[in-house]
Amino acid sequence: MTVAPKRPAAMALAAHFPERTEAEWRELVAGVVNKGRPEGEHLGPDDAVASMRSRIDGGLVVEPLYTRPAEPTPLGVPGEMPFTRGRAVRDADVPWDVRQLHDDPDAAATRSSVLADLESGVTSVWLHVGADGLAAADVAEALAxxxxxxAPVVVSSxxxxxxxxxALYAVLSGSAAASGNLGHDPLGAAARTGAPADLSPLAGAVRRLVGRAELRAVTVDTRPYAEAGASVTDELGFALATGVAYLRHLEGEGVEVVDAFRHIEFRVSASADQFLTAAALRALRRAWARVGESVGVPEASRGAFTHAVTSGRMFSRDDAWTNILRSTLATFGASLGGADAITVLPFDTVAGLPTAFSRRIARNTQIILAEESYVARVTDPAGGAWYVEALTDDVATAAWAVLQEVERGGGMVEALANGAVAQRISADVAARDHALATRAxxxxGVSTFPLAGEKPLGRVRRAALPTQAGALLPHRDSAIFxxxxxxxxxxxxxxxxxPRVAVPTLAVPRAADRRVDAVNILTVAGIEAADDGTDVAASLTATDTGYEGVAGDMDVVAFLSALLDETGAPA
Known part of the structure; x- marks a missing residue:
């Protein structure tokens, strides 16, 4: 007879700590915040806590402390409404598709790199087709x-x-077990190119996949909005509005809404804010499940299939190696958020077509996270953390509000055509550029810890994508620097x-530290600092800001632009 082992007693890790109230915590916060403040300028507990609040992308407010709500929302489980915790329970051995992007127009080179990736841990293939990628006629060669x-295969264009x-259907139709996505996304194409949106191919694409349960026809790709500068909440709102537009169109063409719903996959950006990325994916599933509930989709079919891509907007051209750090954080966030597929863009993406080495780093970023750090061993590992739960609620609420605003204005097709989408994105860009310029x-590697004397990466440049007036053009965060x-x-x-600028050591308190701050600021713009006035075009001490302004809170971009004007650098 086998005797079950006794369960160890639960560990009461905080048992010896006295209980504290939130009011007591606020008093402690005030004590810390007021250190160093003149006695007449001390903040009360509420104001002290308020001073510790911060804002992140989309104007979302982050509190300094999150605790269990008095009436917490039930967490739910993966695979059930509201699908916040995942479309299904994660398979620890294959937690998500490691999906590599290929956009080299050379069919032979793409064929070789696709095979190398699949032999080295990649589990699905993504081909980008068109003027800025592979020719449609070469898809079969690339997948030979x-x-x-x-291996699932998806295309985009x-x-x-x-x-x-x-081209992809011609290849996949030869295999009864093939899976993937045909990549129809007319609204995404209209946003990126400025051409009018044509939804007419959608119904035919869905109908020809009848009986092919492993194939989808439609991708809602939000990268045109995110890379043009949209906030996370606007990006998700546009994703929901686009999905609703496709459902509405397909139903009008006689496609059952349940069938239409199954064919839609979401491709969204993942940023270096790991918790915001996780919350965004969780919020997207919750909101899309609510859409499915509203249109009568059975519960088991409401889970959104999500493909997370490291955000091209966060990638820098200068000190491109720091993109590896950003991608690692983004991948971790996508894993926490339960993405079904993840693509890590190579660190040299901004410079041009990636090399074998940069593709290896990209795929290994997520393979190592999945297999060696064990981040994929738990489904929704951040679930129940009050910050993540609160942030998920905030993102879902804000994205739903954007969806409602778009719908009130006539839907996503109309919002793109009349410039409402572009207007929202312009406001997002203005707010973010101010935060970037002041280094808030x-x-x-760009606005902080810049690398002096860097040599540009030599890469083959991608072909330009022809666009029309009204196209949403990429706007990388680092572009202003x-x-x-x-x-x-x-x-x-x-x-x-x-350009050289004199930065003498002044007779002021902490002069050496202030000089280091000033030199780092100059390096942001590629300006060389000199100890004296030899062969310099300007002097930092001659500016209105001086060292105190350089070291403090200031618009770095405006300051450096004025300094470059003084040196005679061409605008």
Whole structure:
């Protein structure tokens, strides 16, 4: 007879700590915040706590402390309403699709890199087709070595979605066990190119996949909005509005709403804010399940299939190696959020087409997280953490409000056509650029800890995507600082050295530390600091801000632009 082992007693880790009230905590916060403040400027407990609140992307407020609510919302379980915790229970051995992007127009090179990736841990293939990627006629060649019964294949395109879908279907139709997505996303294409949205191919694409349960026809790709500068909440709101537009159109074309719902996959961005990324994915599933409930989709079919892609907007051209850090955080957040597929863009994406080395780093980023850090061993590992739960609620509420606003204005097709989407994104960009310029939102290797004397990465440039008026063009966060570097590079090309500014050590308190701050600020723009006035075009002490302003809170971009004007660097 086998005797079951006794369960160890629960560990009461906090049992010896006295209970504290929130009021007591607030008093302690005030004591810390008021240290160093003049006695007449001390803050009360409420104001002290308020001073510790911060804002993140989308204007979301982060509290300094999160505790169990008096009436917490039931957490639920994966695979059931409201699907916050996941579309299904995660398979610890294959927790998500490791999906690599291929956009090299050379069909032979793409074929080789696809095979190398699959042999090295990648589990699904993503081909980008069109003027800025692979030709539709070369899709079959690129996939010639792929075991279609083992590796899902998806395509995307901004200017040739029908051609890309037809080319992939021709390949996948030869394998009864093939899986993937044909990539129809007319609203995403309209957003990225400025061309009118044409939803007419959707119904035919869905109908020809009848009986092919492992194939989907439609992708709601939110990258055009995110890379143009949309906040997380706007990005998800546009995703929901786009999905609703597709459901409405397909139902009008005679497709059953349950069938239409099954065909929609979401491709969303993952940022270096790991908890916001996790909350966004959890919120998207919750909101999309609510849409499914509203239109009569059975509960078992309401879980959204999500594909997370490391955000191209967060990638920097300068000190590109820091992109690996950003991608690691984004991948971790996507894992916490329960993404079904994850794509890590190579760190040299901004410079051009990736190398074998940068593709290896990209795929290994998520393979190591999944297999060696054990982050994938638990489904929804952040579930129940009050910050993550509160943030999920906030994101879902804000995204739903965006959906409602778009619907009141006539739907996503109308919102794109009349500029409402562009207007919302412009407001997001203005707020973020201010935070970036003042370094309230720092960029490692760009606005903080810049690398002096860096040599640009040599990569083959991608072909440009033709666009029309009204297209949502990519707007990377680091672009405002890279423009300053470009001015210094143009000066160096003409004079044989970068702009030089005198930064003497002043007779002030903490002079050495302040000089280091000033030198780092100058390096952000590629300006060389000098100890004296030898061969310099300007002097930092001659500016209105001086060291005190450089070390404090200031608009760094405006300051450096004025300084470059003084040195004569071309605008």
């Amino acid at each position: 070595d792929v075991r279609l019964d083992l 901004w200017d040739d979605q029908v051609g890309a879908a037809d 939102q720092p960029l490692t 890279e423009a300053l570097r470009d001015r210094s590079a143009a000066f160096a090309a003409e004079h044989g050295h970068p």
